[in-house]
Amino acid sequence: MKLSTIIGNLQPKVITGDAEIDITGVNIDSRQVKPGNLFIAVKGTVSNGHQYIAKAVELGAAAVLVCEDVEVPQGITVVRVDDTEDATGKVATAFYGNPTEHIRLIGVTGTNGKTTIATVLYNMFRAMGHKCGLISTVCNYIEDREVPASHTTPDPVTLNRLLAEMVKEGCEYAFMECSSHAIQQKRIGGLKFVGGIFTNLTRDHLDYHKTFENYRDAKKAFFDGLDKSAFAITNADDKNGMIMVQNCAAKVLTYSTRTAADLKGKIVEESIEGMLLDIDGQEVSVRFVGRFNVYNLLAVYGAAVMLGKEKEEVLRVLSSLHPVNGRFEAIRSPKGFSAVVDYAHTPDALVNVLQAINDIKKQGRVITVCGAGGNRDKGKRPIMAQEAAKNSDRVIITSDNPRFENPQDIINDMLAGLDEEMMQKTISITDRREAIRAAVMMAQPGDIILVAGKGHEPYQEIEGVKHHFDDHEEIKKAFGID
Ligand SMILES: CC(=O)N[C@H]1[C@@H](OP(=O)(O)OP(=O)(O)OC[C@H]2O[C@@H](n3ccc(=O)[nH]c3=O)[C@H](O)[C@@H]2O)O[C@H](CO)[C@@H](O)[C@@H]1O[C@H](C)C(=O)N[C@@H](C)C(=O)N[C@H](CCC(=O)O)C(=O)O
Numbered sequence: 001m002k003l004s005t006i007i008g009n010l011q012p013k014v015i016t017g018d019a020e021i022d023i024t025g026v027n028i029d030s031r032q033v034k035p036g037n038l039f040i041a042v043k044g045t046v047s048n049g050h051q052y053i054a055k056a057v058e059l060g061a062a063a064v065l066v067c068e069d070v071e072v073p074q075g076i077t078v079v080r081v082d083d084t085e086d087a088t089g090k091v092a093t094a095f096y097g098n099p100t101e102h103i104r105l106i107g108v109t110g111t112n113g114k115t116t117i118a119t120v121l122y123n124m125f126r127a128m129g130h131k132c133g134l135i136s137t138v139c140n141y142i143e144d145r146e147v148p149a150s151h152t153t154p155d156p157v158t159l160n161r162l163l164a165e166m167v168k169e170g171c172e173y174a175f176m177e178c179s180s181h182a183i184q185q186k187r188i189g190g191l192k193f194v195g196g197i198f199t200n201l202t203r204d205h206l207d208y209h210k211t212f213e214n215y216r217d218a219k220k221a222f223f224d225g226l227d228k229s230a231f232a233i234t235n236a237d238d239k240n241g242m243i244m245v246q247n248c249a250a251k252v253l254t255y256s257t258r259t260a261a262d263l264k265g266k267i268v269e270e271s272i273e274g275m276l277l278d279i280d281g282q283e284v285s286v287r288f289v290g291r292f293n294v295y296n297l298l299a300v301y302g303a304a305v306m307l308g309k310e311k312e313e314v315l316r317v318l319s320s321l322h323p324v325n326g327r328f329e330a331i332r333s334p335k336g337f338s339a340v341v342d343y344a345h346t347p348d349a350l351v352n353v354l355q356a357i358n359d360i361k362k363q364g365r366v367i368t369v370c371g372a373g374g375n376r377d378k379g380k381r382p383i384m385a386q387e388a389a390k391n392s393d394r395v396i397i398t399s400d401n402p403r404f405e406n407p408q409d410i411i412n413d414m415l416a417g418l419d420e421e422m423m424q425k426t427i428s429i430t431d432r433r434e435a436i437r438a439a440v441m442m443a444q445p446g447d448i449i450l451v452a453g454k455g456h457e458p459y460q461e462i463e464g465v466k467h468h469f470d471d472h473e474e475i476k477k478a479f480g481i482d
């Protein structure tokens with residue numbers, strides 16, 4: 001494709017050199033550059049892409065896109081814009097043939113529930129006979145082809161390439177998670193969304209955003225970017241739900257379990273196997289558990305209806321769907337107790353999942369195994385331990401991706417949040433395998449063990465290496481049902 005076509009929608013820009021050269025690909029990482037590529041120099045949080053231009057040219061870059069005064073070897077076309085971070089999405093989408101002109105893209109944002117909602121929508125629309133794509137933390141899918149995910153929301157080049165592949169495969173819909181990092185870093189720039197969904201907003205990622213207001217504003221920017229042909233579905237029960245859609249051009253639909261809203265839902269009955277729900281005045285039984293999933297399913301229902309589906313069909317398909325990998329997955333022990341694997345790794349998610357467990361528990365105790373990630377928001381550590389202790393009968397604090405931190409230091413940060421009474425029901429076991437085994441040894445018929453934090457992740461990340469570790473496997477081994 002001609003460079004002039006790829007940069008056609010960038011304004012203002014200054015071009016030095018030949019803009020009619022053919023470009024073989026666009027790249028933001030010098031290490032990945034191939035001959036004939038356009039290398040985009042982005043100022044990052046760790047380093048500055050402008051310092052890698054020589055490397056990119058050495059590997060064959062034919063042109064560079066910059067936003068700073070830099071030395072560029074002779075014969076290389078230079079395009080200068082005000083902000084390369086902003087330009088990357090526009091360039092990537094132009095290079096990949098504007099994929100969102102050909103596929104209906106729906107974005108989901110919020111602290112918790114993004115993976116669940118995006119995945120359930122993907123499963124639902126496939127069950128309705130549509131070809132679909134999914135971009136999510138767990139994995140990306142083009143129909144049923146897996147494309148491993150390194151990010152919740154990939155960088156603009158990877159993202160547009162994925163969407164273009166979906167278009168090529170004939171996908172009609174793409175459901176994607178939009179993380180606050182991605183919105184802030186304009187990874188979704190240049191994409192056209194037909195709809196957006198807001199789940200909820202609680203403390204998270206303050207290591208990156210610094211303040212809760214910055215975090216909220218990043219999420220809101222997604223809704224500010226929707227146009228009037230799109231829909232915006234928001235959670236009226238969340239403090240920030242209506243703020244998200246303030247001044248939003250899109251058609252707004254609200255959902256709630258307790259206040260006036262366009263879509264209402266409530267639990268009629270629930271067990272560890274599922275719930276009977278009242279959604280929009282109609283009863284439907286689902287295999288999902290927990291009050292938080294009522295919100296997720298209301299958002300899914302609202303989106304499907306906004307996308308033109310009949311309400312009856314949506315509810316029928318909803319009742320046939322299975323929970324998402326690592327999200328409230330129950331495993332039964334032959335000895336009469338159960339374990340739940342859940343990805344809850346924020347204080348709020350932990351409270352929600354523990355409330356759901358306490359709601360369905362008929363007798364017995366709740367035993368929680370949880371930790372907190374290394375090199376991430378330290379402020380949430382004591383709060384997570386407190387919430388675990390407040391909502392459980394026994395707690396085992398353990399490791400959860402210590403990364404480059406000493407696991408015992410993280411555990412100590414968590415234990416520091418506990419008062420004497422909470423300490424009495426809490427022990428710490430650094431080795432996660434041993435922690436799970438200890439919980440199973442403690443369990444008696446009727447008890448529910450929550451193993452929180454890792455969900456679908458099949459690894460423990462220690463000093464930059466991901467070692468295989470799967471909570472499901474460890475629970476089954478300890479249950480003797482391996
Ligand atoms: C903090 C953060 O979000 N960082 C992201 C950011 O990297 P950065 O700004 O640090 O980049 P950098 O290392 O300073 O490099 C600057 C530029 O130079 C380029 N470079 C760098 C080195 C080199 O040799 N050559 C080269 O060209 C880089 O490609 C980049 O364009 O831009 C990169 C390209 O898009 C991302 O890969 C990277 O994600 C890092 C790896 C990351 O871990 N991000 C996490 C926190 C994240 O984004 N998480 C959210 C989900 C959060 C959640 O909900 O749990 C996500 O969407 O995944």
Ligand SMILES: Nc1ncnc2c1ncn2[C@@H]1O[C@H](COP(=O)(O)OP(=O)(O)OP(=O)(O)O)[C@@H](O)[C@H]1O
Nearest residue numbers: 111112113114115116137292342343344349352353
């Ligand atoms: N609507 C919700 N409200 C609160 N908690 C939720 C909600 N949905 C899911 N959770 C909890 O949060 C955990 C993560 O859910 P999910 O993966 O769907 O969220 P996410 O937004 O994709 O998270 P992440 O960005 O960290 O991957 C679940 O395991 C569950 O404990």
